[in-house]
Amino acid sequence: MSKLVIVGTVAFDAIETPFGKTDKILGGAATYIGLSASQFNVDTAIVSVAGGDFPQEYIDLLSNKNIDLSGLEIVKEGKTFFWSGKYHNDMNSRDTLITELNTLADFNPVVPDHYKDAEIVMLGNLHPLVQQSVLNQMTKKPKLAILDTMDFWMDCALEDLHAVIKNVDVITINDEEARQLTGEYSLVVAAKKIHAMGPTYVVIKKGEHGALLFHNNEVFYAPALPLEEVFDPTGAGDTFAGGFAGYLVKTDDISFENMKKAVIYGSMLASFCVEKFGTERMQNLTSAETHKRLLEFKALTQFEIELT
Numbered sequence: 001m002s003k004l005v006i007v008g009t010v011a012f013d014a015i016e017t018p019f020g021k022t023d024k025i026l027g028g029a030a031t032y033i034g035l036s037a038s039q040f041n042v043d044t045a046i047v048s049v050a051g052g053d054f055p056q057e058y059i060d061l062l063s064n065k066n067i068d069l070s071g072l073e074i075v076k077e078g079k080t081f082f083w084s085g086k087y088h089n090d091m092n093s094r095d096t097l098i099t100e101l102n103t104l105a106d107f108n109p110v111v112p113d114h115y116k117d118a119e120i121v122m123l124g125n126l127h128p129l130v131q132q133s134v135l136n137q138m139t140k141k142p143k144l145a146i147l148d149t150m151d152f153w154m155d156c157a158l159e160d161l162h163a164v165i166k167n168v169d170v171i172t173i174n175d176e177e178a179r180q181l182t183g184e185y186s187l188v189v190a191a192k193k194i195h196a197m198g199p200t201y202v203v204i205k206k207g208e209h210g211a212l213l214f215h216n217n218e219v220f221y222a223p224a225l226p227l228e229e230v231f232d233p234t235g236a237g238d239t240f241a242g243g244f245a246g247y248l249v250k251t252d253d254i255s256f257e258n259m260k261k262a263v264i265y266g267s268m269l270a271s272f273c274v275e276k277f278g279t280e281r282m283q284n285l286t287s288a289e290t291h292k293r294l295l296e297f298k299a300l301t302q303f304e305i306e307l308t
């Protein structure tokens with residue numbers, strides 16, 4: 001069976017939305033990606049770092065989802081990465097209040113030997129040098145390397161970011177980040193510029209307005225499911241990426257046609273993530289629930305039209 005390697009943060013998050021506020025809860029890009037990909041029952045490993053303060057309960061939660069944690073380094077005397085954010089009323093934008101890198105500041109990722117030949121590598125949001133280091137450790141060129149990033153790394157490590165972007169096949173990025181990376185307002189023009197930086201496929205996430213998949217001159221659009229209640233958008237982008245990558249690993253098909261379906265799976269899983277605070281909704285998600293929601297996605301976008 002194909003394998004998936006994920007590198008990204010495991011974290012404590014403190015989140016404030018118009019619906020409430022949390023203390024430090026489980027978060028991190030790799031956590032969300034892993035939980036989302038675990039829906040596909042594929043061999044998955046997380047490469048990350050945490051401090052001695054990271055609760056055993058969180059480690060158990062991830063390993064109970066059959067996620068290989070041999071690449072999760074625990075620095076006993078260190079503290080886990082901490083992020084705090086506050087959402088605006090429209091929930092589409094947020095302010096980062098605190099980013100404490102802690103153990104992440106000196107992190108040297110180590111890909112477990114039995115994952116060095118993984119077919120798909122998901123480089124979650126992290127320092128671009130760490131992302132590059134994971135790619136360098138692969139003994140076989142992965143079929144697909146996918147990269148996610150955010151404004152924080154564009155602000156503090158742009159040159160390194162450009163260097164790793166050159167080496168990946170797919171980038172998943174949100175609309176504002178695509179604009180920041182390219183200096184272009186039009187997402188179509190931004191996607192073209194990102195193609196020119198290296199990736200053959202560009203996924204631009206637009207929050208409650210869905211996601212766009214660009215490949216050469218083709219473009220595919222997947223809506224986000226209109227939900228009555230969005231409690232907390234944290235991790236939606238990572239959950240999308242985990243669903244996208246997990247589906248591609250499961251189906252072992254990286255054609256553009258299959259990537260369209262991967263975008264739908266990613267959007268479907270992200271629609272669950274936002275329903276509760278943090279990772280809560282993703283922890284107990286069942287296949288009956290995901291199946292039902294896929295049908296809702298289908299009904300939302302399917303129509304017959306007579307061309308006259």
Ligand code: AMP
Pocket residue numbers: 009011012013027028029082083099125126127150152153233234235236237238239
């Ligand atoms: P998303 O909402 O998909 O952008 O992801 C939110 C997650 O990203 C949170 O759980 C944070 O712990 C994590 N995060 C926030 N800032 C950073 C950063 N600079 N690098 C890596 N992960 C981050």
